Amino acid sequence: MKITLVKKILADGSPCAKCRDVQQKLEDNDQLRFIDQTLIADVRDDDSPGMQIAREFNVERAPFFLVEREGQAPEIYTVYFKFVKEVLQK
Template identity: 45%
Template sequence: MENTAMRITMVKKLMADGFHCQKCIDVQERLEESGYINQIDHFADYVENDAGSEGALLADYYQVDKAPFFIVEKEGKETEVYTIYFKLVKDILEKTAA
């Protein structure tokens, strides 16, 4: 198991109606059911129609156009962005939980 500091941010889309997108809700439920939610260090909202929201700025910076997405920062390594939940689980969460 790696001994480096890691930070995972989940960016969720907050719709104009005040609710998160359905896919974001589904993924968060999976995280909660699996216990992996404890490995998510920060949640950021991509607020619909607010280009200045934290999630919108992150999406712009990392050039991501899907929600939810995950930003994995490991000490001394290049930041990785995951747009596919199952790939995040396989590559990061399962290994970290082991």
């Protein structure tokens, strides 16, 4: 399984508040070790890796998690608690 976290950078260059909150929850709960990569969706750059992934999977909310399991279609989670319950706690 591969887990990608996509966080957003706003037009003024600051990280989105929800992204900061989720990052802090991941750190506080020792869950960052499960994240294989973190990509940045920079709204000032449509070609940033996170923006490309968001377009590919038609996601408009950040942060989000892309979960890729071998032999299965990728899954998107836009809600931290659902991601934890359905992916990390299984």
